[in-house]
Amino acid sequence: MSNLRILVPIKRVLDYAIKPRIAASGKAIDLTGQKMSLNPFDELSIEASVRLREAHGARISDILAFSAGPTKSQDALRTAMAMGADRGLLVDTNNELEPLAVAKILKKVVEKENINLVILGKQSIDDDAGQTGQMLAGLLGWGQATQAAEIELKDDVVKVVKEVDGGTETVQGKLPMVVTTDLRLNEPRYASLPNIMKAKKKKLDKETLESYGEGLQGRLEILEIAEPPPRQGGGKVEDVSGLVGKLKELGAI
């Protein structure tokens, strides 16, 4: 039975309650002065790793929260540490990283830190790519269980229940593994004030993007970002014949 060293990659994103505004360039979301917070799916993955510790105690030797992004991402890392991660690692960069680049960085972190379980959110609510976990598993050659609705650890076997159309699917695999979290996995705890204060004493390392080598540049160019078309207002009809007429006009009957 091996000890677990868990890696939880997180992302700082525009808060879920805020409506995104398109920047003047039309190719980005305007983030200036907006409230940013921890990606909700990443909260689930931190909660999952903390719950593994609560269930298995001594077996969990490390929970490392990781983020790659602007310096302010350390706020998200602090939140993660307040929820129960042991330490944080930030790769400080202002470049917009694509999922493949993040997966490549994560692979190096996994190798350096001797990680044997990676739990990540299935997607971030800003880019909605939902690729990082799968690409990381591919790069590492590990098994992956995506969109977990339940995670159970027994010896070196990880059992994951997934929600599929109208039912559930249960898969299991041996460590090392990559698991991505779905919405109904757990109820993330709130990062309370005393815990945020305690988290300030936890270790947070910073590294530069350059130390992670080549091949991290983006391959896609954003051409345009557009809002969904505004909803067309409905109309009222006077009586039944009006309704029938309207339906005929639309070709519905």
Add this chain to the structure above:
Amino acid sequence: MSSLRYDVKRIYKELLYLGRDYPLGYAYFRPRLHKAFMSQKGLQGEEEIKTGIARAEHVKKEIEALYFLKKYRAMRERYGACPSAEVEVERQREIEAMAGR
């Protein structure tokens, strides 16, 4: 007595911190929280104050639960099965159950 004083201050500060995320805004939350605490300033007995603190702890849990639910519902609406589909499946099952009977 003095330790209770710090307990009250601690829970007040924790609630203030929670208030920063309050849906109706911090400006709505803060005066109301202050009023709620001030209305209890006359409490004298140790037991009374402890009950008051317990009530504040309860409110804190309620607010945390509120935030969780609000976020969960928003995420489900955006990423989960749409509610109408769930209703549809439920209706289908009812029809099947009736047909089976």
